[in-house]
Amino acid sequence: xxxxxxxxxxxxxxxxxxxxxxxxxxxxxxxxxxxxxxxxxxxxxxxxxxxxxxxxxxxxxxxxxxxxxxxxxxxxxxxxxxxxxxxxxxxxxxxxxxxxxxxxxxxxxxxxxxxxxxxxxxxxxxxxxxxxxxxxxxxxxxxxxxxxxxxxxxxxxxxxxxxxxxxxxxxxx
Amino acid sequence: xxxxxxxxxxxxxxxxxxxxxxxxxxxxxxxxxxxxxxxxxxxxxxxxxxxxxxxxxxxxxxxxxxxxxxxxxxxxxxxxxxxxxxxxxxxxxxxxxxxxxxxxxxxxxxxxxxxxxxxxxxxxxxxxxxxxxxxxxxxxxxxxxxxxxxxxxxxxxxxxxxxxxxxxxxxxxxxxxxxxxxxxxxxxxxxxxxxxxxxxxxxxxxxxxxxxxxxxxxxxxxxxxxxxxxxxxxxxxxxxxxxxxxxxxxxxxxxxxxxxxxxxxxxxxxxxxxxxxx
Numbered sequence: 234x235x236x237x238x239x240x241x242x243x244x245x246x247x248x249x250x251x252x253x254x255x256x257x258x259x260x261x262x263x264x265x266x267x268x269x270x271x272x273x274x275x276x277x278x279x280x281x282x283x284x285x286x287x288x289x290x291x292x293x294x295x296x297x298x299x300x301x302x303x304x305x306x307x308x309x310x311x312x313x314x315x316x317x318x319x320x321x322x323x324x325x326x327x328x329x330x331x332x333x334x335x336x337x338x339x340x341x342x343x344x345x346x347x348x349x350x351x352x353x354x355x356x357x358x359x360x361x362x363x364x365x366x367x368x369x370x371x372x373x374x375x376x377x378x379x380x381x382x383x384x385x386x387x388x389x390x391x392x393x394x395x396x397x398x399x400x401x402x403x404x405x406x
Numbered sequence: 407x408x409x410x411x412x413x414x415x416x417x418x419x420x421x422x423x424x425x426x427x428x429x430x431x432x433x434x435x436x437x438x439x440x441x442x443x444x445x446x447x448x449x450x451x452x453x454x455x456x457x458x459x460x461x462x463x464x465x466x467x468x469x470x471x472x473x474x475x476x477x478x479x480x481x482x483x484x485x486x487x488x489x490x491x492x493x494x495x496x497x498x499x500x501x502x503x504x505x506x507x508x509x510x511x512x513x514x515x516x517x518x519x520x521x522x523x524x525x526x527x528x529x530x531x532x533x534x535x536x537x538x539x540x541x542x543x544x545x546x547x548x549x550x551x552x553x554x555x556x557x558x559x560x561x562x563x564x565x566x567x568x569x570x571x572x573x574x575x576x577x578x579x580x581x582x583x584x585x586x587x588x589x590x591x592x593x594x595x596x597x598x599x600x601x602x603x604x605x606x607x608x609x610x611x612x613x614x615x616x617x618x619x620x621x622x623x624x625x626x627x628x629x630x631x632x633x634x635x636x637x638x639x640x641x642x643x644x645x646x647x648x649x650x651x652x653x654x655x656x657x658x659x660x661x662x663x664x665x666x667x668x669x670x671x672x673x674x675x676x677x678x679x680x681x682x683x684x
Contacts, residue, residue, distance in 0.1 A: 247533060248530075250533050251531050251532070251533050251541070252529065252530045252531075255530065255531040260604075260665065262535055265533065265534070267533075294533050296534050296568075297530075297532070297533050297541070297575075298532050298534045298537055298539065299532055299534075299537035299538065299539040299567065299575075299577055300532075300534050300536065300537050300582060301582055305534075307532075309643050343536075346534065346536045347536075350536060350582070353582075353583075354583075359631040360536075360602075360603045360604070362603065362604075366535055370535070
């Protein structure tokens with residue numbers, strides 16, 4: 234039940250990214266909305282919850298995109314593992330740092346994409362306005378990720394309450 | 407001395423006589439006493455009458471105005487609502503007219519074309535801003551297969567790279583992973599059109615010695631086995647001839663506006679590759 238809710242929320246973010254934002258304006262150049270989710274799983278949720286959802290989400294994104302198969306899954310896994318290790322050393326779990334962490338995640342994802350594109354097509358393969366595109370995404374990440382954090386906190390609290398309710402019901406029965 | 411009855415009768419007679427005298431004043435010249443009496447009465451009563459009348463009128467006015475105001479407010483709200491509805495209707499009608507014109511162009515194009523086509527709506531785009539694909543709402547169930555060409559009346563859009571029963575993924579020609587065998591319509595110079603950015607393509611492998619000018623139209627050659635021959639791709643927007651190298655660098659602006667892609671046509675019977683005769 235809980236995993237279904239997590240997965241449904243991932244799909245909701247995917248649809249928002251590929252349909253809603255596209256309908257609003259194709260020129261928005263919004264960042265990958267799954268990055269904050271991956272980082273949230275990495276920082277705030279147990280390993281057994283995060284890993285399967287991230288793998289599935291990555292595979293789904295790979296299937297939707299024209300990017301080389303596996304790139305999204307790889308990026309999400311790297312982000313997940315990297316931030317999971319990082320918070321043991323640095324206090325990145327502080328809410329105030331979340332926008333910085335998400336921005337770093339978005340930057341990392343874009344760098345990986347750039348490397349792949351350069352490997353495939355050479356430097357001319359990059360968009361002429363690649364720097365603007367990455368810059369726009371980073372700005373969006375800085376300004377919107379605090380709201381994402383609030384949304385994610387609220388949603389996961391709701392999922393936890395629902396999960397606890399289900400557990401009690403099953404124990405009683 | 408007089409009985410009560412006599413007193414009543416006498417009083418009545420006196421009153422009648424007095425009344426007669428008073429009425430008789432109307433028939434004789436008006437006395438100064440009468441006018442003084444009228445003036446006195448008016449002096450005392452008329453201001454009160456005026457005051458009361460004014461108060462009543464004022465109250466009546468306020469009352470009517472209040473109700474008028476309430477009515478006007480209500481009427482205003484109704485009119486505003488009606489205006490909003492009319493605006494909504496106008497918006498819907500103009501949207502319908504635009505859609506109608508777009509679909510008419512599609513129908514005309516389909517009727518004029520020799521290819522079997524199926525129309526589809528764009529429902530989503532690529533999750534990554536680095537890649538250019540769209541998802542359309544037609545798939546295997548509608549006869550679409552991987553590799554089928556996709557176009558709009560303005561020109562080619564891309565090719566199907568993935569398909570499920572109800573949906574298909576289309577790789578747009580502006581994606582850097584896409585390549586279309588092309589010709590310059592005027593000079594028949596051959597090259598490969600590759601994606602470059604949000605709105606641009608490159609025309610690669612055109613020899614330096616071949617005359618290609620800004621404004622020339624690039625069309626599909628039909629040699630790639632995907633796109634039928636003669637479909638419009640784009641217009642040459644920039645040419646760079648380097649001193650070294652055997653090819654010229656050509657920038658191509660596609661005829662299709664990929665930012666406004668809403669409906670597309672998938673060609674269901676793409677012809678076999680039309681290779682040039684040796």
